[in-house]
Amino acid sequence: MAASPPTLSPASSAAEVIAHLRAIGSEENRQGMLRYGIRIERALGVSHGAQRQVAKTIRRNHERAFELWASGIMEAQFVASVTADPLRFTADDARAWAASFDSWDIVDGVSDLFVDTDHWRELIEEFAADEREFVRRTAFAMMAWSVVHRKKEPEQTFVDFLPLIEQHAADPRNFVKKAVSWALRSIGKRSLAMNAAALALSEKLAASPDRTARWIGKGAVRELASSTLQERLKARESSASKGASGPKKRAGATV
Numbered sequence: 001m002a003a004s005p006p007t008l009s010p011a012s013s014a015a016e017v018i019a020h021l022r023a024i025g026s027e028e029n030r031q032g033m034l035r036y037g038i039r040i041e042r043a044l045g046v047s048h049g050a051q052r053q054v055a056k057t058i059r060r061n062h063e064r065a066f067e068l069w070a071s072g073i074m075e076a077q078f079v080a081s082v083t084a085d086p087l088r089f090t091a092d093d094a095r096a097w098a099a100s101f102d103s104w105d106i107v108d109g110v111s112d113l114f115v116d117t118d119h120w121r122e123l124i125e126e127f128a129a130d131e132r133e134f135v136r137r138t139a140f141a142m143m144a145w146s147v148v149h150r151k152k153e154p155e156q157t158f159v160d161f162l163p164l165i166e167q168h169a170a171d172p173r174n175f176v177k178k179a180v181s182w183a184l185r186s187i188g189k190r191s192l193a194m195n196a197a198a199l200a201l202s203e204k205l206a207a208s209p210d211r212t213a214r215w216i217g218k219g220a221v222r223e224l225a226s227s228t229l230q231e232r233l234k235a236r237e238s239s240a241s242k243g244a245s246g247p248k249k250r251a252g253a254t255v
Helices: 014-024 027-034 048-058 062-070 074-083 091-098 104-115 120-129 133-149 155-159 162-168 174-188 192-206 211-224 227-245
Strands: none
Touching: 014 048, 014 062, 014 074, 048 074, 062 074, 074 104, 091 104, 091 120, 091 133, 104 120, 104 133, 104 174, 120 133, 120 162, 133 155, 133 162, 133 174, 155 192, 162 174, 162 192, 174 192, 174 211, 192 211, 192 227
């Protein structure tokens, strides 16, 4: 009978967290990861749901997060990204972590942390210019996540990313082009105004002589021009408009 995994708490050390991850990993899960194009040389075979539960249990600890990252174990690195403090995470920290990216899975997980730092826009510009496949993917994964997480960010910030998307739309590498497509579609799904801007670029790319740009453009046009999305965006803006113009309570009124 297999031993039970070590019990975790916010006081758990990096070594205890890693021991827990080793105990709950499985070879079946490792092999299943291959079907999704995830490299498994550094993986233990722990599901994303289990990884998130571990992170929720041990809570934020910036120093321990860096110890987990240094282990090189993919699942430990994902937990590190969820439990690091984005307010203390520097641009140089992001550069160092990104330099070791070797799979789309770890890129997309850790990019979430990068977006929550104060350096996110600077890093997007820098990583997009980087020729390394997974570092460039990071830039566009960050764009996609930022649309979701940076709710108070002016829309123009995201519209200003479109030239960068156009610039790299011809990069034929699989993990780059899919992230470029993801970023473009994410921008186009936030509001009607952003949809119009993203759709205009999508139509331009769809007519491109470049095969990769054309693939990105056609896929984005299908999604961004769909009646389902258009109706959802119109309903969202109508609801927001009604909320903004609705009756306001008098100061001091009893609720």
